Amino acid sequence: MAGRENGESVSGVSPRHRLTVVSGPSGVGKSSVVAELRRLCPDIFLSVSVTTRAPRAGEVDGEHYHFVDRERFRSMVENGELLEHAEFAGNYYGTPRAPVERVLEQGRPAVLEIELKGARQVRAAMPDAQLVMLLPPSWEELVNRLTGRGTERDDAVRARLREAERELQAADEFDARIVNSDVRTAARELLSLVIGRTAVCDDTEHSQ
């Protein structure tokens, strides 16, 4: 695993890695697929966003998100500390700039899990980034997953479904689309996009 730290080249793949943005409607399984991706290949850097949303049960500050108030969020925007930021379903979200720039300079693969407006900002700021959209097998399945997760009240579910329609309409803007029918299969497809191959991380699989 440590051998991948320098972005070791295999089969002529460039040793430097692009930034990969993973987007998709709320409830499609982004967190599940990205968690599986990192289980397959722990060297992949996953950005921890700042958000003004309240923590859900079980969410850990600094691990799932950096939870901040609106004043702190505003000051981060004003100081240029965020690579991108957006409002989503009544809360603010943003990507801290410095950690992402640092890992990209090191040649490590980096992933952002962010919504559509943020993905568009990244595309404008970093044309080299690849944008991947995760799609549900069907609208009904998306609704089932979102409601089945049980983390939001009805109004928050409705707000997310409104955003979901808009996000799905933008699927053609993305460089690649992955249908998340099965988490492990989708994670393997994502892995091949993030590092250009799937086999290399197999022997680094961790059961965390």
Ligand SMILES: Nc1nc2c(ncn2[C@@H]2O[C@H](COP(=O)(O)OP(=O)(O)O)[C@@H](O)[C@H]2O)c(=O)[nH]1
């Ligand atoms: N633009 C942007 N979107 C983010 C960021 N972090 C998370 N998001 C997105 O914000 C949306 C809401 O996230 P969250 O409140 O965790 O709800 P969930 O997607 O329903 O689990 C999702 O589409 C996330 O991908 C960020 O740093 N920037």
Ligand SMILES: Nc1ncnc2c1ncn2[C@@H]1O[C@H](COP(=O)(O)OP(=O)(O)O)[C@@H](O)[C@H]1O
């Ligand atoms: N391929 C899948 N098949 C069935 N359920 C899934 C799949 N992917 C994710 N889920 C479930 O759907 C719900 C939403 O997934 P989550 O990863 O929280 O989505 P997102 O991060 O996109 O909002 C969770 O309860 C998760 O366990």
